[in-house]
Amino acid sequence: MVAGSFGWSAGGIVTAIKILTAVIRAFDQAKGAKKQHAMSCGFLRQLIPILRRIKNQINDAKDDQLRSDLVEHCHAIDDAYKGFDEFLEKRYNGLSAGQPNKTKQIVVTVKWSLDEMHDKVQKMKERTMAAMQPYMTLMTQEVYSKLDDLVEESRTTATNIEEGNKRSQEITSRKQRKSKYRMTLLHLQMPCRDCKS
DSSP: OOTTSOTTOHHHHHHHHHHHHHHHHHHHHOTTOTTTTHHHHHHHHHHHHHHHHHHHHHHHOOSHHHHHHHHHHHHHHHHHHHHHHHHHHHHTTTOSTTOGGGTTHHHHHHGGGHHHHHHHHHHHHHHHHHHHHHHHHHHHHHHHHHHHHHHHHHHHHHHHHHHHHHHHHHHHHHHHHHHHHHHHHHHHHSOOTGGGO
8 A cells, every 4th residue: 555545544534535525626616627527526525425434334343354354345445546646646746645734735736637637536436436346245245144133133023022912912811811700709709689588
């Protein structure tokens, strides 16, 4: 990894997001080029929440194997970002995820080379999307696994509820029988109206 790639550290990914946000701002502020660069802006706007979500999934993974698999897949995504980061570092005097204090200068500087930036973003998009396919497959498998667990838990809960309902019905039935028995006993203990004479 180059010094500028974010490497899935908290600070690195935050800086990468700041840089991507600055590039979006530069595209947005360009006069007459918004339509031409809309695809790049759209991709970058989608990439930012994806990066945040991936980082959260890695941090929140309870299973060490899953965490390891996620990090492995993320290195491929990082490699896709690395080319873009290297371009920023060379073209814009050290501006990269490794240089977080320089993110503000990108808006001014990038405006003069939006076509070149657009091409680099499109290359990063192709590489990132290709790198994310195995990651998405892994996450889909994880979702299915969790759904299977939820289905099993639901079945167990439904069985427990069913058994609880049966027990409740049995208890209610016993109480009703006891109540009838008591009523019968009370009735038998009561003096008979006809018998009083």
